[in-house]
Amino acid sequence: MMQSVTLDDTQAIAIGAGILGTGGGGSTYLNRLRLENELRRQGRAVPILQADDVPDDALVCAVGGMGAPTVSNEKLQAGDEIHTAVRALENHLRQKIHAIVIGEIGGGNALGPMVAALQLGLPVVDGDGMGRAFPELQMDTFMIYGAAPAPFALADSHGNVSIFTRIGSAEQAEEFARSLTIEMGGSAALVMPVMTGAQLKATIIRDTVSLAKRIGDAVLKCRAGSIEPAETVAALCQGKVLFTGKIIDVERRTVGGFARGRLIISAFDDYQRQLEIDFQNENLIARSNGNVLCTVPDLLTLVTLEDGEPIGTESLRYGLRVAVLAMPAPKELKSPAALAVVGPRAFGYDVDFAPMPGDLL
């Protein structure tokens, strides 16, 4: 188990988080630079805490960035949005936060919370609420398994902060937060939910920071040995390489605060053999000749063929040579309660979830 995150870990975690990000969760590149800057500036590591070491009555909060990755890559952050939002919530609650929880381990949202934790002088819990990335805020195990949607805080790069003190449901929270995020310019820091240590332990997907690091280490080892990393990563995650080929079409639009679209990959040896993937910030469903091969909540990630670099949905482009990884979701995402929120039907697809064998962790 990890004890801390130092400058030696950032590259591996960024790669691993990108692979768990299934195309979303925000840029790992920008947040890795921000994390390395903050580590250098503070001259100390990010302490990593095991979920089971959080006292039952301590207060923790999940944090992350909200918005379309297409926007977050171009709109500059102030850099202290999460810090500002956490302090505002502490002030509102008149209670100190004991530790920072990563809302989604996928993409840059694995790293942004570490920057905030350094600024706040707090540890980060090893785990998260998704084991991957999802586009909407009700789609985490904390909300699925009963955390209260209020209070939650939203902060933008201009220092504006809003605390929602009463909210009817997590879905309502998503609608308000999305609308306000758009008004804030398309990206914002979200602090949600606030939980006790006992709630955290009952709902968190454990050890995903460590998993991201292991995945990244494996990729870096392959690169050092000039081995294509896809098969190695797939094996490490109980998954498989679903397809390899070249991206031949990307249809993309930023709508309602999301990066939505579809891509088509064609096999190297047979142009007619194609894989089609739909995404909403994250890759949602893979089809070939009308057959559904993989859907949420199982993980679908594109990596570059040669060096296993994960490709965010905002970076998809014609001509990229890719491997498509399919990896089983963590078991916490496969209960009936979870599938009602993160299964294919929750995203508007009229198909049942046919789980891949195994669990991510």
Add this chain to the structure above:
Amino acid sequence: MMQSVTLDDTQAIAIGAGILGTGGGGSTYLNRLRLENELRRQGRAVPILQADDVPDDALVCAVGGMGAPTVSNEKLQAGDEIHTAVRALENHLRQKIHAIVIGEIGGGNALGPMVAALQLGLPVVDGDGMGRAFPELQMDTFMIYGAAPAPFALADSHGNVSIFTRIGSAEQAEEFARSLTIEMGGSAALVMPVMTGAQLKATIIRDTVSLAKRIGDAVLKCRAGSIEPAETVAALCQGKVLFTGKIIDVERRTVGGFARGRLIISAFDDYQRQLEIDFQNENLIARSNGNVLCTVPDLLTLVTLEDGEPIGTESLRYGLRVAVLAMPAPKELKSPAALAVVGPRAFGYDVDFAPMPGDLL
């Protein structure tokens, strides 16, 4: 000076507030019914407090309804939105509110705060921040003369509450609150700004509740004597009857959370003699043959010819026989600082403000 508002006062205040509302501020009809219900239910009057009797260090807050009147007339309120928002702010600030301040005296927004005051057990200050109604929240004397935009609270009919704890400017507050109001269904309760008694006394437009009552009393007296009330009201408000005639065209759309549009009135004796009025929730500018006759912040109100009933912009329709009242704005709205926010240029009209002689109060 008024000491209280009882069931004997509600009709007159509703008429007077409607006339000061310049077409906006929400339905006086619905809020009058709500106020009468609450007065009966509680069996006591709304205490009215003079601004100068508020202690300098006491905390007060302005309150009102936000949204397009076209929406507020059809979307049911829970009835306790303002109450909920004030209590949430008190809890956030850990301080009790001493008195309720009417954000805008115009329209139903004069009466809604009285309902909330009864629910909260608080008095209402005789005065407001506009002396009329305006479409945007930065357009009151509290914000114009330096009140802090945060914290402010927004609550909807489902009990959802958001407190904005840090906001860069009143204009930014307007954008966030408008966007969230739309997400809340098009209407919401707004509590803003929170002020000390000292700040209140430096910025409030005094005695406008009493003025609304006097205007309403005058209209009711005219009705009892079968006299058309327009000239009487105009004289009472230092204004004039700008035009009488029949509405021959109304162009209306609900856009960006506002009721926007234009109407044309034709004189009874000469169809070609016409008055054209633009509105954004409230009537903004009156023109005839390309000549500007009256603009914000001076007041433009349509009343029915026979009985002086004020006509909200949401109730304009072909065929109504109306008198158009033009009344000078209160002096607090005519400083350079105020005109920058509520003058014709602030609404996108390339004309200077040519004030009518006199002041409303």
